[in-house]
Amino acid sequence: MPNRLRDARSPYLLQHADNPVDWWEWGDDAFAEARRRDVPVLLSVGYAACHWCHVMAHESFEDERVAAYLNEHFVAIKVDREERPDVDAVYMESVQALTGQGGWPMTAFLTPGGKPFYAGTYFPPQPRHGLPSFGQLLQAVDEAWTQRRGDVTESAERIAAALGGGAKVGAGDGPPQADRLDAAVARLTGEFDPAAGGFGGAPKFPPSMVLEFLLRHHARTGDRRSLSMVEQTCEPMARGGLYDQLGGGFARYSVDAGWVVPHFEKMLYDNALLLRVYLHLWRATGSAPAARVVRETAGFLLRELRTAEGGFASSLDADSPPVEGAAPVEGAFYVWTPAQLREVLGHEDGDWAAALLGVTESGTFEHGASTLQLLREPSDDEADRWARMRRQLFDARLPRPAPGRDDKVVAAWNGLAIAALAEAGALFDEPSWVSAAVDCADLLVRLHLDERGRLLRVSRDGVAGSHAGVLEDYADVAEGLLALVAVTGDPVWLSLAEQLLDVVLAQFPDPDGGFFDTGDDATDERLAGLRRPQDPTDNATPSGWSAAAGALLGFAAYTGSDRHRTAAGDALRIHDTLAARAPRFAGWGLAVAEAWLAGPAEVAVVGPADDPRTAALYAAALRSGSPGAVVVAGDPADPATASVPLLRDRGGVGGAPAAYVCRGFVCDLPTTDPEGLTAQLAGPTA
Secondary structure, eight states: OOOGGGGOSOHHHHHTTTSSSOEEESSHHHHHHHHHHTOOEEEEEEOTTOHHHHHHIIIIITOHHHHHHHHHHOEEEEEETTTOHHHHHHHHHHHHHHHSOOOSSEEEEEOTTSOEEEEESOOOSSOBTTBOOHHHHHHHHHHHHHHOHHHHHHHHHHHHHHHHTOOOOOOOSSSOOHHHHHHHHHHHHHHBOTTTOSBSSSSBOOOHHHHHHHHHHHHHHOOHHHHHHHHHHHHHHHHSTTBOTTTOOBOSEESSTTSOSEEOOEEHHHHHHHHHHHHHHHHHHOOHHHHHHHHHHHHHIIIIIBOTTSOBOSEEOSEEOOSTTOOOEETTTTOBOHHHHHHHHOHHHHHHHHHHHTOOSSOSSSTTOBOOOOOSOOOGGGHHHHHHHHHHHHHHHTTSOOOOEEOOEEHHHHHHHHHHHHHHHHHTTOHHHHHHHHHHHHHIIIIIBOTTSOBBSEEETTEEOSOBOOHHHHHHHHHHHHHHHHHHOOHHHHHHHHHHHHHHHHHSBOTTSSBOSSOTTSOOHHHHTTOOOOOOSOSSSOOHHHHHHHHHHHHHHHHOOHHHHHHHHHHHHHHHHHHHHOGGGOHHHHHHHHHHHHOOOEEEEESOTTOHHHHHHHHHHHTOOOTTOEEEEEOTTSGGGGGSGGGTTOOOBTTBOEEEEEETTEEOOOBSOHHHHHHHHOSOOO
């Protein structure tokens, strides 16, 4: 019989709507029920594409006996971390404090007042690897609650005090200077894996934001080792099982250090960020494999994640759907055996494909199956053969049970997708990609902006949810809108970005410096009693803090606003410290710092829109790798041009279209020559 989640909007919560567990959504009613019954709260946090969330659900939450005990002794709350990153952030801190690590599913036990007193992640159905079974854990917590309440209360108060009094990272006197960014590159070099690329060991995550920092550092300084680390990481990632060799797009992470076997979920944010990295690598080097990844990943986004309303879905699951009540099967949609290749391609082509794709008789994954790796780039003579076989294999896997799609639209991640598709569409002359970015922005403005001009975090099936946007939503959407300014020249996107950034400056600042992750008027009171969420480090996505710094800096470059530039500089002070301590977890912030040191460059191209000379200057401006450069093109005869400050009062030279390269609205002499423009934007800067 369905539980209270049957009316939820979140696909993750709906996955649990038929559990025998009497789930509640997060809210006052659930905690009031816990107080009425005088029982603790079980808080379970996960997301739709999470493999181990599915495992624990199948093993425990679908078990009638476990559910009966849970319902009798607890109030059970289920939270989608992608809908409520604020809830996830606060309680994940308690998990990390108690266990030294974090992850999902998150399992926390709370007092009826919301204070955590015990927490962990996945718990198995039987004891193993030093973990109690989930059933044993429930019994132990219930026993402690009923027989040792004083100990539980003391623990809850101690954890709450630790959360509320957590030490902040000290900020520097200003944004990181050149020597600090050089030192960050040196530290990253020491942590770099020269054999397989990336940083650290298994499990290995694609370091998209660090790669963006390294690309910008190379562009600003000419440092060869920075570019080399990007090249040595991007190539093996794109050749390994982490990348879908048939359909394009990257999985969340690799369970090994060599990118061979992924955790198969595909996240919108990873693919948006990596699309931009490979685009910028191609821009810097002309790499044909990078261009291939750009095209295939953009194709994946548009084919598999785009929603009917024009937004982009959050993720594809790691698992194929279960059959006849069996457990979900991880990776089943993507892996192959040599026999399966021969069945589709024939014996000769199947064997050739197996050698090319690393498919062996013993297998690289489970049960003799292999992930697909493109072990080498097919030669020119082999290109047509590989393209034909790739299409055949792609079509042949379509009838397989496909991973589920979490089709909720998250504002922040759609902002990242807008920026990536808009920029890639402009550079690759793919108008359909730009149109998709515009459609997505239109959806966010139409559906996610409320009557007060505040962002709502999620929507699904064209219906907005009720959860307030957090800092990353405002910042990443503003970043996407600024990318549309560069690509379309439409000043409406600049005005909307300003509207969002005004909310950032009004509702999110920390009086001690930087930003909180939730707005003044949108912080959950229960969480505020523990800790108002605030994290400047970049993890799976740019932190709201560093994303805000980047959007503020970009907006200032378009408008000359001292207010926004000063706010960006203040936000970057924390990255002076993070650059020295943990550059792997400050990639986007350091990329923004590179833009700060580079100016950033402000490029205004003026001339008739239908004049090929204008188009040539505009294309040269977009191809520049100058860190954080902003670009806008406009026709002096169009009245709308005057509403973009960077274009205001600028005209052609000698009757010809012209480009102006400025920094801080102080401009070099205008040029009518695309090569001259490239030269002005190229080369190391202080």
